[in-house]
Each structure stands twice: as structure tokens, then as C-alpha cells.
Amino acid sequence: MKNVHVSLLAWFEKQGRHELPWRKTNDVYHIFLSEVMLQQTQANRVAEHYYPHFLQKYPTLQDLANATLDEVLSDWSGLGYYSRARNLHKALQLCINSGLPTSMSELQKLPGVGRYTASAVCSFALNQSVAVVDTNISRVLKRYFALMDEKLVLHKAEEFLNTKEPTKHNLALMDLGSLVCTPKNLTCKLCPLSLTCKGKNEPEIFTLTKKTQYENLELYLGVCLVDKKLALVKSSDKLYKDLYVLPPVEPIEEDFIASFKHSYTKYRITVSLYKTQTTPQEARYFSYEELLQAPISSMTKKALQLLDK
Numbered sequence: 001m002k003n004v005h006v007s008l009l010a011w012f013e014k015q016g017r018h019e020l021p022w023r024k025t026n027d028v029y030h031i032f033l034s035e036v037m038l039q040q041t042q043a044n045r046v047a048e049h050y051y052p053h054f055l056q057k058y059p060t061l062q063d064l065a066n067a068t069l070d071e072v073l074s075d076w077s078g079l080g081y082y083s084r085a086r087n088l089h090k091a092l093q094l095c096i097n098s099g100l101p102t103s104m105s106e107l108q109k110l111p112g113v114g115r116y117t118a119s120a121v122c123s124f125a126l127n128q129s130v131a132v133v134d135t136n137i138s139r140v141l142k143r144y145f146a147l148m149d150e151k152l153v154l155h156k157a158e159e160f161l162n163t164k165e166p167t168k169h170n171l172a173l174m175d176l177g178s179l180v181c182t183p184k185n186l187t188c189k190l191c192p193l194s195l196t197c198k199g200k201n202e203p204e205i206f207t208l209t210k211k212t213q214y215e216n217l218e219l220y221l222g223v224c225l226v227d228k229k230l231a232l233v234k235s236s237d238k239l240y241k242d243l244y245v246l247p248p249v250e251p252i253e254e255d256f257i258a259s260f261k262h263s264y265t266k267y268r269i270t271v272s273l274y275k276t277q278t279t280p281q282e283a284r285y286f287s288y289e290e291l292l293q294a295p296i297s298s299m300t301k302k303a304l305q306l307l308d309k
């Protein structure tokens with residue numbers, strides 16, 4: 001095991017993604033924020049905009065906890081999976097006086113925090129000896145140990161952990177999965193684990209993934225302008241909870257304006273826009289300037305761009 005650990009860390013020193021901004025800090029709040037953002041989102045999108053923007057606007061845990069949920073959702077706009085932002089906000093409010101917990105078990109009591117996020121914080125911020133398993137690491141371990149059973153991955157990760165350099169070890173495996181042992185077109189000849197890898201002859205059979213089942217949705221949304229202000233309602237459905245959206249309407253053919261396609265998580269949505277005079281009682285009216293600051297989803301932004309044309 002020792003030789004493999006040495007090769008892996010030597011590869012990481014040369015090839016690792018050391019430039020990622022959350023790799024240059026061990027601040028617990030900064031790492032926690034980055035890990036929540038990185039769930040389901042590519043690292044470059046987070047690194048280029050969202051992570052620096054949030055740290056500039058909310059430099060401390062207290063700053064983010066004290067912001068309104070509307071403000072946080074508005075800053076999160078475009079990153080998707082808005083439940084992450086709601087849980088992040090709630091979690092920080094719970095820790096506003098004590099600071100974030102520093103143990104796996106306490107971190108996992110916070111809303112939206114599972115084993116992965118807790119282990120990432122304990123490893124990357126606190127240098128604790130815990131195995132981190134994300135999708136990249138899981139793929140590497142399944143192939144390296146030729147594991148057909150998903151349930152064995154965590155156990156193997158713990159056995160394989162380099163307890164002298166746990167943080168670098170976890171980061172190295174993560175980068176290896178992202179850069180070398182990729183889902184397709186992997187480059188075993190560049191891999192520091194190739195000499196002892198049990199799965200390198202048929203790597204794909206250890207990482208067969210289920211095809212995502214997409215669901216088609218049709219939405220009919222109303223466009224109601226009063227004194228150049230647009231009516232939006234706060235959504236209560238699970239897709240866009242707490243975000244402002246165009247109100248649903250009954251489609252009437254002569255009021256049709258335009259339609260467009262939008263993809264969000266597993267949904268393939270066809271959105272059709274209709275002129276309307278009637279809006280729900282709870283509708284709020286936004287001027288153009290207010291819309292720029294409002295917590296709205298990418299789908300609503302797309303609708304606004306279409307209406308702008």
C-alpha cells in the first residue's frame with residue numbers, strides 16, 4: 001500500500017488542481033460553502049463566479065446567516081438545486097453563535113449535510129483522518145479494487161486511506177477521478193495506480209451507470225404587466241420553492257406569446273407564455289430594476305429574455 005500512496009501523492013503534487021480557490025484555505029466556513037456549491041455543479045462554474053461572489057458579499061458565516069433568504073436565493077440564481085441554498089442558509093443560522101461543528105456526527109445534524117459534505121469539511125478544513133467518497137473517488141476505487149458492489153466502496157476507501165496524509169490523499173483521488181480515471185476515455189497509461197489496478201483491463205464494467213430517466217413537463221405561464229411592472233408569485237412547489245415565478249394560467253390560444261424549452265434536473269420542460277389580466281391575489285409586481293435583484297430561477301430569466309425581444 002505504501003508504494004501506491006507515494007506514487008499517488010507524487011502524481012498529485014505535479015498534476016493536482018491546486019489552483020482551485022477552496023484548496024488555498026482551511027477556513028471551515030469557506031470550505032463548507034464551497035462543498036455545498038459543488039454538489040451537482042462543475043468546479044469551474046463555482047470557482048469562476050459563485051464562490052468568489054459569495055465570499056465577497058458574505059465574508060463571514062454571520063454575514064450569510066443574517067442575510068434574508070430572498071437575497072441568498074437571488075445570489076444563488078443560475079446555480080440550480082435551490083434546496084442547497086435554503087439548507088445552507090438554515091444551517092448557518094443554526095451555527096451563528098457557535099460556529100460550524102468540527103466533527104462528522106455534528107456536521108451531519110445540519111440541514112442538507114450528508115456524509116460526503118461532512119467528511120469533506122473534516123478532511124479539507126480540519127485535516128482529520130476520514131475517507132472522503134464523492135462520485136470521482138468512488139469510480140477510481142471501484143475500478144482500482146475491481147468492486148462490483150457499491151456498498152463496499154466506503155469500506156475500501158477507509159482501508160485505503162493514507163492516514164499520514166489524509167487530506168492530500170483524498171484530494172489526489174478526487175483529481176485522479178476528474179482528470180485521468182474519467183467515466184469515458186480514461187487514460188490508464190498516465191495513472192499512478194496502473195501497476196496494481198485490478199480493473200484496468202475492463203474499467204467500464206465496474207462503473208456501469210443507470211441512464212437518467214427524464215420526465216417531460218408542460219407549463220403554461222401568465223404574463224401580466226401593470227404600469228410596466230411584471231406580476232410574479234412565490235413558488236411553493238418543490239422545483240422552485242421560495243423563488244419568484246410567472247403565475248400559472250389556463251392556456252387561451254389567442255393570448256399565446258411564445259414558448260421555449262428548458263431543462264432542469266431530471267425535467268425536460270416546455271414553457272408556453274400567455275398574456276393575462278388576472279393574477280393571483282398574492283402576486284407581487286416587479287419593475288425592471290427590481291427583477292435584476294429578485295430571487296428568480298434560470299427558467300424565469302429565460303422567459304424574461306424572450307419577452308424582452
Ligand code: SF4
Pocket residue numbers: 140143144180181182186187188191192193194195197198199200203
Ligand atoms: S489504471 Fe485506469 S482504471 Fe485503474 S485507476 Fe488508473 S485510470 Fe482508473
